Amino acid sequence: MSEFSKIYYTNDSPRAKANNTISIRKFNAEFKARNDLQRHLAADNNLLKLYQKQNKLSLEASRQEVYGEAGATIARANADVAYKEYLLYLDSCGIKHDFDKPAYYCTTCNDTGFINNIRCDCFKQLLRDITMDDNPQLNTDIRSFIKLKPPKMLELSTRLNMSEFYEFLNKYSENYSDSQYKIILLTGSPGTGKTFALSVFFNKVIDDDGDILMISAVKLNELFLKTHLAPLESKQEILETIIDCDILIVDDLGMEPFYNNVTAEYLRNLLDLRSHLTTIFSTNLNSEEIRIRYGNSTLSRLYHKSRAHVVDFFNTVDIRTKEATGDIINKKQ
Numbered sequence: 149m150s151e152f153s154k155i156y157y158t159n160d161s162p163r164a165k166a167n168n169t170i171s172i173r174k175f176n177a178e179f180k181a182r183n184d185l186q187r188h189l190a191a192d193n194n195l196l197k198l199y200q201k202q203n204k205l206s207l208e209a210s211r212q213e214v215y216g217e218a219g220a221t222i223a224r225a226n227a228d229v230a231y232k233e234y235l236l237y238l239d240s241c242g243i244k245h246d247f248d249k250p251a252y253y254c255t256t257c258n259d260t261g262f263i264n265n266i267r268c269d270c271f272k273q274l275l276r277d278i279t280m281d282d283n284p285q286l287n288t289d290i291r292s293f294i295k296l297k298p299p300k301m302l303e304l305s306t307r308l309n310m311s312e313f314y315e316f317l318n319k320y321s322e323n324y325s326d327s328q329y330k331i332i333l334l335t336g337s338p339g340t341g342k343t344f345a346l347s348v349f350f351n352k353v354i355d356d357d358g359d360i361l362m363i364s365a366v367k368l369n370e371l372f373l374k375t376h377l378a379p380l381e382s383k384q385e386i387l388e389t390i391i392d393c394d395i396l397i398v399d400d401l402g403m404e405p406f407y408n409n410v411t412a413e414y415l416r417n418l419l420d421l422r423s424h425l426t427t428i429f430s431t432n433l434n435s436e437e438i439r440i441r442y443g444n445s446t447l448s449r450l451y452h453k454s455r456a457h458v459v460d461f462f463n464t465v466d467i468r469t470k471e472a473t474g475d476i477i478n479k480k481q
C-alpha cells in the first residue's frame with residue numbers, strides 16, 4: 149500500500165478510523181498503567197522489593213502448576229502470602245490496589261473492540277459517531293424500524309409511502325446479500341425524510357455488524373477526483389473501502405460539483421465494480437435530470453428493471469418547508 153493511500157485510508161474509512169481510535173485508547177490506557185507502576189516502584193524501594201517478590205513467586209507457582217509439580221500448591225500459597233503482603237503495603241501508602249491496572253475506556257472489551265469475536269458496542273457507537281462527524285446527514289440515533297412512524301407533518305400519501313419504505317428497509321437489512329435488488333434508488337424533493345430513513349437503516353445494519361458505509365455525494369465526488377489525480381498504482385486502493393463494502397449509501401446524489409471526466413465516469417465505474425454488492429442512493433433529481441447529468445448508461449443501471457428498487461417521493465410536501473413556515477409564524481407572534 150502506498151503512503152498516499154495510507155493517509156487516505158485514515159482520513160476516509162470510518163471502520164479504519166474506529167479501529168485506530170480503539171487501539172489508541174488501548175495503548176494509552178496500558179501505557180499510563182505501566183508508567184504509574186514504574187513511577188511508584190522508582191519512588192519506593194520497599195514497594196519495589198515487595199512487588200518483585202510477589203511477581204517472582206507468582207511466576208514460579210504458575211510454572212509449577214503448568215508442569216504439575218508436587219510443590220505447586222505450596223508455591224501458590226507462598227505467592228498468595230507475598231501478594232497479600234504487597235497489598236497491605238499499598239494500603240499503608242494509601243495507594244489503590246488497582247493503580248497499575250489499565251483504566252480502559254470500555255471495560256466490556258478492554259478496548260479490543262471485540263467480545264468473543266463479535267464487535268463490541270463501543271466499536272459500533274464509535275463507527276456511528278465517526279460517520280456522523282463525516283456526514284452531518286446521518287441525522288438520527290434511532291436504530292430500528294419497529295414502531296417507527298413517518299413524521300406527522302408529511303402528507304398522508306407520503307406517510308404511507310414512507311411506512312412502506314421503512315418496512316422494505318427493515319426486511320432488506322436482513323436479506324440484502326440474497327436480494328435481487330443491488331441498487332436502491334430513493335428519489336424525491338428535499339425534506340421528505342429520505343436521509344432519515346437511510347440513517348435508521350445505517351444504524352440498524354451497524355448494530356447487526358454489517359459492513360456498511362454512508363457517504364455524501366459531495367465526499368464521494370472528492371474521492372473520485374483524488375483517485376483521478378493519483379498515480380496509476382494507487383488508484384484502486386483509494387476507493388477500496390468504497391468498492392468493497394457490502395452496502396454503500398450515497399446521500400444526496402446530484403449535490404456534488406460536476407467535474408468533467410470524473411463525476412459521471414467514476415460513478416458509472418463504481419456501479420460496475422459494485423454490481424454484486426448493494427448501493428443505495430438518495431437524490432433530489434428525477435430520472436430525466438439523472439440522464440442529463442450522468443448519462444444513459446448510469447440511468448439504465450439506476451433504474452434497472454430487475455436489479456434496482458426505485459422509491460419515488462416526488463410530489464410530496466417538504467417537511468423542512470413546513471417547519472420553516474411554522475418558524476416564521478411563531479416569530480411573528
Ligand SMILES: [Zn+2]
Pocket residue numbers: 254255256257258259260261262268269270271
Ligand atoms: Zn468495547
